[in-house]
Amino acid sequence: MNYYQEWAKNNKEKIKEYHKKYYSENKEKYKENAKKYFLTERARKMRSERRQKYRAEKRPYENRNLYRKEEMERGQKNKALVILKYGGVCVCCNESNKKFLTIDHINDDGKTHKDNGKTRLKGMRLYTWIIKNEFPNDLRILCFNCNIGRRNNKGECPHKEIVPC
Numbered sequence: 001m002n003y004y005q006e007w008a009k010n011n012k013e014k015i016k017e018y019h020k021k022y023y024s025e026n027k028e029k030y031k032e033n034a035k036k037y038f039l040t041e042r043a044r045k046m047r048s049e050r051r052q053k054y055r056a057e058k059r060p061y062e063n064r065n066l067y068r069k070e071e072m073e074r075g076q077k078n079k080a081l082v083i084l085k086y087g088g089v090c091v092c093c094n095e096s097n098k099k100f101l102t103i104d105h106i107n108d109d110g111k112t113h114k115d116n117g118k119t120r121l122k123g124m125r126l127y128t129w130i131i132k133n134e135f136p137n138d139l140r141i142l143c144f145n146c147n148i149g150r151r152n153n154k155g156e157c158p159h160k161e162i163v164p165c
């Protein structure tokens with residue numbers, strides 16, 4: 001053991017303190033470097049290799065049909081839960097057949113409803129999002145008929161009032 005190693009062994013706290021201080025003073029630089037590294041080809045490759053390895057271990061390709069089935073079932077369950085929470089029927093015509101029911105954005109902001117500003121939320125991902133966000137109250141249930149009818153009738157379902165073109 002050389003002199004420095006000896007000293008380091010007896011001054012662990014001091015060294016820790018020093019690194020902490022150095023890090024907090026250079027935080028931005030560290031972050032910047034980490035960001036740069038994240039974007040390199042090497043880092044991307046490493047991430048993809050890790051992902052592949054994980055998949056091969058935990059989700060072998062032979063079972064792909066099973067996973068797909070599980071995912072579908074989970075999606076159906078989520079949809080059923082969301083529909084139940086919003087009353088279970090079309091708020092306009094009382095249609096209760098789940099196969100007809102959809103989520104309606106009361107303020108017509110469905111087109112801009114995005115996850116982290118990236119992809120538009122629809123289908124199964126919309127249901128998961130609703131659950132995660134504890135059933136926001138600017139959403140409601142409409143059946144396909146009322147949904148489309150509303151779109152073709154200037155925002156009001158033709159069940160209520162026919163708006164002349």
Ligand SMILES: [Zn+2]
Nearest residue numbers: 090093143146
């Ligand atoms: Zn309806």
Ligand SMILES: [Zn+2]
Nearest residue numbers: 092146157159
């Ligand atoms: Zn209607």
